[in-house]
Each structure stands twice: as C-alpha cells, then as structure tokens.
Amino acid sequence: MKITATLISLAAAASLLIVEAQHPAGTAIPLSLNPNHKRNFRAAIAKLAHRYPQLDLESHHTFHPPGAPVDNGARDKGTGSGQVPLIDVGNDSEYYGTVQVGTPGQPFRLDFDTGSSDIWFPTSDCNTQACKAHHRFDAKKSSTYKKDGRPWKIGYGDGSNASGILASDIVNVGGIKVRQTIGLATNESAQFASSPEDGLFGLGFNTIESVKGVKTFLDNAIESKAIAQPLVSVFLPSVRRNGGKGGNYLFGAIDKTRFTGALQYIPVTRKGYWQINISNAKYNNKALTQASEGIIDTGTTLIIVGNAAAAAIHKNIKGAVDSSKDPNIGGWTVPCSLAKTSKDNVAFTMGGKDFQVPVADLAWAPLDKTGKDCYSGVQGGQDGLWILGDVFIKNNYCVFEQSASPRIGVAPLKY
Template sequence: MQIKLVAAFLALVPLLTAASPSPVTKVPFVRKRSFRKSDGAVDIEALTAHVDEVRTKIARGFSAFKTNTGKAHPNDIGNVPPAKRATKRATGKDTLTDDLDGDLWQGAVSVGTPLSAFTVDFDTGSSDFFLPGPDCTENCEGHKVFNTAASSTAVDQKETFSIEFADGSTVAGEIFHDTVSLGGLVATGQAVVAATQYSTGFAIANSPPDGLLGMAFESIADTGSPPVFQTLVTEGKTTQSVFGFTLLDTGGELFLGGADSTAFTGAMTFAPLIVTDPPAFWEISVQSASVGATKVVTRAQDAIVDTGTTLLIVDPTSATAIHAKIPGAASASRTIGQGFFTIPCNEIPTDVSFTIAGKAFTLSADTLNFGQLEAGSTLCVSGIMGANEGFWILGDVFIRNFYTEFDFANERVGFATLA
C-alpha cells in the first residue's frame, strides 16, 4: 500500500509543479540548543546523547520502512536495535533563528482551526510531526500544548503512536488529522501526533522547540502518513516541489516551494537520490573525501542529508583516514567516546572537502571545530566522527556551509555557495 501511495504522489508532482506562482514566504529560524558550555568547552554528555538519539532515529526509519513497504531498506545493517512502533501555487519562506553556539535550528508552524502557533525542529532525517497534546504528563512542561479540543478541524484517527529513544524513553500519543500552516502554505488533513508522553530528549531543558516536524519521505513515517511538505505538494499548494535550508550562526531559513535565489550565489550542484523504491531518506552518493590535495576516501559512499543530525558521521575507517591527514588529530575514544576525534585548536584545517556530483565541497574551520575538549584545553573536538550506521550522515557540520535544496519532483539534493 505504501509503495503505491508514494508512487502515486511522485506521478502527481510534474502536474502540481506546473502551477503558476504566488507570493513568496519564509520560515525564519532561531538557533537554540548548544553543545557548548558557557566556558567554550563541549558538553560531552549532551553530544554523546545526541549521537545515541541519531542512531536510534535511523533505526526507527529502517523499521518503519520495512513495516510500510514489506521489505528491508538496502542500507539497514541491523547494528542498532529497532525502535518500537504502535499500531500553488505558492512558495513559502520560514525564517530560522539561533542563539549562542546552538546546534538546533527551530522555526514556526501553526496547527488547527483557529490556527495556533508552535515552534518545531525541522528534521530531514525523519518523517513524523508531533507536538505535546493536552494529556501529556511526562517531559512536556514548558512546551506549548496542541489543544485538540479547541480545533474544529482536528479529527482523532483512533490510532496510537509510540517510538522509543536511545535512553529507553518514548514519545507516545494519539494520531490526529488537522490543518497545518507552514510559511503561510496550508495543508489539510495532515497527520499530527498529540503526544501523551515526551522522551527525556524533548524535555524543555534539552530541547526548546515544542515538537518535531519530519521532512523525509512517507516510507519512513511511523504514522504511515505523508509528511507535511508532501501533503502541501499533493494538494497543489507549492509552485515547485522543493524546499531549501540555510543554517547560519545568525539563524537562517527554510524556503518552501522554490529556490531562494537571494540565499546563494552561482549554480546549484545536484546529486540524484539513491533510489530505494520507494524513496525513504534524502540519500545521495559522496564520491570521495580529501584533506588538501590528498584523497583519503576514494570509494563512493552512500550518505543521507540530515538537518536533524549535528555532526558529520562517516564510517570508522573513513573517519580515521580523514583525521590521519590532519596535523595533531587523535582519537578521543577514551575522553569523549568511540568514534570521536580531537584536533589542536590552532590547527583546525580549512581544506577538508567532500566530492559530490563531481564538485568538491569544503568545510569551514568554524563548522569543523566543535569546541574545546574542556575549558582552557588546546584540543578541540572534531565535527567529523566515525560510526557504522549503514550510510554516512551529512549533518549540520556539512549543511551549515551551503544552501541546501531538497527536490521531491526530481529526487535529488542540491548544494550551492551561500550568499
């Protein structure tokens, strides 16, 4: 059933994107969460917990893909226990904002009739949308509640939702269909989970946004329903079936329904998705990795482009090869955890690059440097780590350097130089 639904959606895309455009709006971002302490040192506990959450998220995606399609995802290597699962004619622009040295960008979305505004973390590595519901009793304090009874368009689907996180806590709740407005573009009958329980990672002290809005494909949705952007496209609310991100120290934005030509310069370089039939993650091929003029990874690697992951995660062998060419870099498995590396703070390189679709994309020293190992240390934590996840994860350490576009219609991801 899910394969047919996704195929039907993709078949509609060319017709929907032919519509005439209307005014542009944005979703502005605020950058909120930090993995750096006030003294400039990395919050190791928070960072390692985040990595555990990412690994569990990927496992959930693999599990949902198998449930929705009846077959295993080709990158599912089974190294992480699967999480539990219960049974336009316009463009839009939403500004994202950021605080301190935060590593989470949040923006606004409105739900219900009348519309009620919430803040969410936009995550291209997952596909569900959830907010704290009126009956939420665990880890919801401080977050704005999605009052389903106050919305005349909220329809209870009489289905429960439950996903488990790395620390054993869960997000659980009831699935509703309701009106959702994102950057002024309105989706109707959208699946929204009204959580009755939040995991510890979503407690207000750990995650300021009210909820999470996934922007990957329907095949990895635990609700089994189309993600918000897919609904907008299917209902003909966008000029084009693309959206783009900028993740900046000053905030950034999510641009919906087209490319924000003011946010980048030069031509966009596009990488086609590695098709999983149906598509699942925003998965592309990275052809090689280099430090300076030296190619240190020569074999092409599958990689997902994931705004919900802070680090750039490669396989352990590649991580070791990359850091071996950086003067003074060393394993930090004993001080931080398996797969982490340190680099002398005065030796952060400016020539680490990844080749995608024939073009080398270079990381800035600022994004590669995650902060001091401890206050006053001459060693800094590298933003590249090694872990076996079945594919590389091009997280915010990579995405922050470029305007990044996600194209449903043509099943590709584009990168361009920031303006």
C-alpha cells in the same frame, strides 16, 4: 543499548523571534541566534546514536560513566512558497522553527528534520513532566481539528519514548496551510523535559513514517499545490562566518541569492532518508577514501563518516587525536586554534563536484575551560553510511526536491 533521548537536554533557547521576510516567489522562515548556549558533544553523539543505531556509535565513542546524564553546563494555496523563522539552539548545534497548528493557530517550536518524517508534539491531555514543560495542543480550541484515533508511538534505544493518537488539523508553515496528520503525544518520558523544542517536524519520505500510510507535510503541500515547486531549500547560518544570522527554510522556492554558481543535483538512491552517493572525501583536493552512501540530514549536528575515513581526514590535521575510546573524551579532537588559523578544507564529492567544509569549522566545541583542544566536527562511525549534518549544511545551500525522481541540489553558500 543505553543512549540519551532524541530531543536531548540543551540550554534554554533565546526568546522566540517570528519574522516573515519576502523572498523570490514567497516568504521564508528566518533563523535567529541563541548566543548563550555552549555546544555539547555528548549531546550531539547521543542524538545521533538513537537516530542511526546502524552506525553503532556507542562502540566507537565511549563516555564515562556509561549511561550517565549529559552535562549540559558545557554547552493552503497561496503564494506558492513559505519561509519558516528558525531559532539557532546551541550556536550551530540545532535549529527550530515555529509552526502554527489548528484554527486559530497554536504555536509550536519544532525541530525541522530531513532525517525523519513524523510531525508530533504534546497534547493538553498529556500531564507528564516532559509534556508540561512544553506547549501542548488543545484540540478543543481548534475549529478544524479532526480526530483520527489510531495509536501512535515512537521509541528510542535508551528507553525514551512518546506515544498517543493520530489526528489531523491545519498546519501553517510560513503561510503555507495544509491539512496534515499529526501525532499528538499523550505520554512523553522524562528525557524530553529539558528540550527547547516542543516536538519534531519531519521532512523525510513517507516510507519512514511511524504509521504506514500517513502522508508527510511535503506530500500534502505538493498534492494540494500549496507550493509552487516540490521542494524545500535550506540555508543554515554560521556563527563563525556571519554571526549566525539570516538562515531559513524556504518551502516551494529556491533563493538564488544565497549561493554561488549553479546547484549541482545529486539523485536520491533510496527513499526514506535523503540518501545519495558520496564519491569521495578529500583534504585540500587530495582524495582520501572510496565511495560511500550518505545522508544529508538537517537534524544531525556533526559530520559522521566511516572510521577509516575519519582517521584519514584527521591524519592531515596537526594535533588531531583519536580519543574515541577515552571515557573522559569519547571522540576525535583537534586544536581549538584551527577556528582562527586554518586555511585548509575537507571536501565531499557528490555528482562529480566537490563541496567544501573549512577545517576551521572542525574546531567544534572545547573539551574544557582551557580552550586548548576541541571536539572535531567530523567523527567516525560504522563504515557504510555517512551523514552530512549541520557542519556541512552551514557551508552549502541544500535543496531537497521531492519530484518523481527525487534529488538534492547543493551549492556553496554565499556569505
């Protein structure tokens, strides 16, 4: 099926800010806001479509003309933990952080993603338009580079692809240094050219690595005892609630100052994605739907639920309209005024506890210059698998623990 590339064209990010801030048990990577970017609904849906083809999003979100380009005018052993500075691309749409690779380190802007497992970016041997638009790794300048030679490739449903070879080198994430197998792209299709990220930093399980037998960064950091605890904690900021300031990824530690109450741990039901059971969706504490399997995914912008659940949620929102089949819109819409007026909330029940998302956050991106109607932060997809993306995570602190019995800890964020 025809969809847009994984790292879809987005407006240029703000100047890169690299800051190391001391945190309990180590350092972290802060997030910075790009105030000029406008959110892009079609880009968000296109990104989801290639990531989760089983959701069949194209049949639920129709755009005109089919397959047209997206209009972007709209929108080592050490401290035991490490924190990565991230850039907010598109006002809560997507985040990236800077990772150093090789010796001496070469910087790469990578999309930290719990919904995938590969680490990849272009090499200096790649001369396509897409590669030239990004930082490229120069193996000759790294004294710790080791050639692997195995072929590596990733392809997506719209025909976009990247391919190259595997290699290994020192990957430095907020001071955590690990020898890591990486994918070096010697070819990238043109769809990647406009992305602000150089590549991807996967935080999923090794079962979904593109090449079998490759260990993830978390695998290696845990085995080498480079981090004190086998986990990564995620705090994504909210533009609406705190101006998009202060977010971070914290490896090997939990920052208890970032959330209220205690973490509620939910067991992972299937290794690959960070998949868990979601008991219910609620609107103002009223249960709406039955249980579903779900994924908490930092690489996804929106919340995707089954079509019936999406209808049940929006039924409670005055002015909500299902325009999924309208080729000029392509999704659920809500009044933009909700961002300032709504006191309601949607909640997802996990591990016996409700975790809220303010309905104010569902007024996600204006349809047009009038600012009357907005695309909703909750959209429908194929029933059976829900995805809690950044709209959820920017309201709830999430700890991805890769222990013998993997689990996700969740608690309401403290702003």
